[in-house]
Amino acid sequence: MASAIPAKKKALPIPSQAILAKTFHWVNIISLLFMMSSGLQIYNANPVFGGRGGWHFPNLLLLGGWLGGGRDWHFAVMWIYSLNLLAYGLFVFISRRWERRFASSSDIKAIRVSENVKRKSYAWHRLVYTLIIPILILAIASGLAMYKPVQLHWLASLFGDWQTLRTVHFITVPTVLLFTFVHSLFGLKVGGTRLIKSMFV
Amino acid sequence: MSLILPKRTLSRRHLLQLSGLAGLGLLLDGCGTSLFSDQVGQATEPLNQAIESLLLSQKPVSEYPVSAIEPDKLLINTFETTPQIDPAKFQLAIAGEVAHPLQLSMADLQKLAFTSMVIQHVCVEGWAAIVQWGGVRLQDIATLVQPKSSARYVYFKSADGYYESWDLASALHPQTLMAYQKNGQPLSVDNGAPLRLASPVKLGYKQSKWVTEITFTSQLTSKKGYWEDFGYEWYGGI
Numbered sequence: 104m105a106s107a108i109p110a111k112k113k114a115l116p117i118p119s120q121a122i123l124a125k126t127f128h129w130v131n132i133i134s135l136l137f138m139m140s141s142g143l144q145i146y147n148a149n150p151v152f153g154g155r156g157g158w159h160f161p162n163l164l165l166l167g168g169w170l171g172g173g174r175d176w177h178f179a180v181m182w183i184y185s186l187n188l189l190a191y192g193l194f195v196f197i198s199r200r201w202e203r204r205f206a207s208s209s210d211i212k213a214i215r216v217s218e219n220v221k222r223k224s225y226a227w228h229r230l231v232y233t234l235i236i237p238i239l240i241l242a243i244a245s246g247l248a249m250y251k252p253v254q255l256h257w258l259a260s261l262f263g264d265w266q267t268l269r270t271v272h273f274i275t276v277p278t279v280l281l282f283t284f285v286h287s288l289f290g291l292k293v294g295g296t297r298l299i300k301s302m303f304v
Numbered sequence: 305m306s307l308i309l310p311k312r313t314l315s316r317r318h319l320l321q322l323s324g325l326a327g328l329g330l331l332l333d334g335c336g337t338s339l340f341s342d343q344v345g346q347a348t349e350p351l352n353q354a355i356e357s358l359l360l361s362q363k364p365v366s367e368y369p370v371s372a373i374e375p376d377k378l379l380i381n382t383f384e385t386t387p388q389i390d391p392a393k394f395q396l397a398i399a400g401e402v403a404h405p406l407q408l409s410m411a412d413l414q415k416l417a418f419t420s421m422v423i424q425h426v427c428v429e430g431w432a433a434i435v436q437w438g439g440v441r442l443q444d445i446a447t448l449v450q451p452k453s454s455a456r457y458v459y460f461k462s463a464d465g466y467y468e469s470w471d472l473a474s475a476l477h478p479q480t481l482m483a484y485q486k487n488g489q490p491l492s493v494d495n496g497a498p499l500r501l502a503s504p505v506k507l508g509y510k511q512s513k514w515v516t517e518i519t520f521t522s523q524l525t526s527k528k529g530y531w532e533d534f535g536y537e538w539y540g541g542i
Contacts, residue, residue: 148429149429149431166339167338168341169338169535170428171341171345171534171535171536172338175345176339179345179347179348182351251359251541253365253424253505254505
């Protein structure tokens, strides 16, 4: 098969990704789509902003058909979403990937002082995708606090009152969408479609 | 910021990948419909319920100060009608798998030890309110009727036709009350007068209003609760 690749392209190294990083990306994206659509279904039962009289999300974005169905999906896919993140976290920790593949002080330095545009983009990209991790964890923490505010009272009390807790949990949705979008743009910028493709195929 | 987007050509492989995404899109287009939510719920409810009952502790949950009460936040949810019950004629029947079935009037209930608590009432819809409830511990009523060792569940029947069933452990939690007082005032009809369930360990739909019958039982029937029979989770713990 290698002979089929034109010589010119051979010069460029094809980025290779760990199989566990690829599975994490796939499972995370798909489970997040289910979590967000079922979450918005639950949101609509009593909008975080404005209560019953507040603005409701259109049906097109919803999953579950009604509050009960949205909860069924949300509390089923939460397992896939959070266990996937946990598995990835263990992988990053055990393989010491966090030392090489995530933002460090040298990236912050590059963002601040580097004249090298490529190095700067690279640093920004690493910073953006590193920041996605705490957002994903915050979505789980605020979700658990709302799911079991009594039995996990210690967790719920970290968020202050109920409205703050609901707002934080909701805000993780646009935040994760924004960061995913910027992560994709920087991915394209620093590595082109070859880099993006390497993470999924 | 200048982004250099590489030129794209659509290869056969890409087309297949895109069709995969389109398939996902088709799946998500089912949004707004229930889309297997019943099956998904049935498949994961046993796991979720096991975790929820594992989390339940018989230790009292921490309460809020009286100053934290939010009188305007407790919304009124009723499935059909608001029954008018004469408190003077009201009788609470406690029966089923118990050693001493009982009928209690409001006067009888008010003679039993009074318990007050300030807790957060959480509705399945997403809102919550800090409320003070006062009444009789269900635990104390259970002590009077002596449930048999076979009893594992408790059914609650209401005057408006609403019905609920609870696991015994949650029903006997020290803060599960048969309440006749809210925010320092006698319970209003809209909130379930003369007698309703109130507990910090369950979602609002489990906390029946206008309760007239309490039945201890060893088995759940196919009718688990008004909303549960439409598809809400049965355990409903928080």
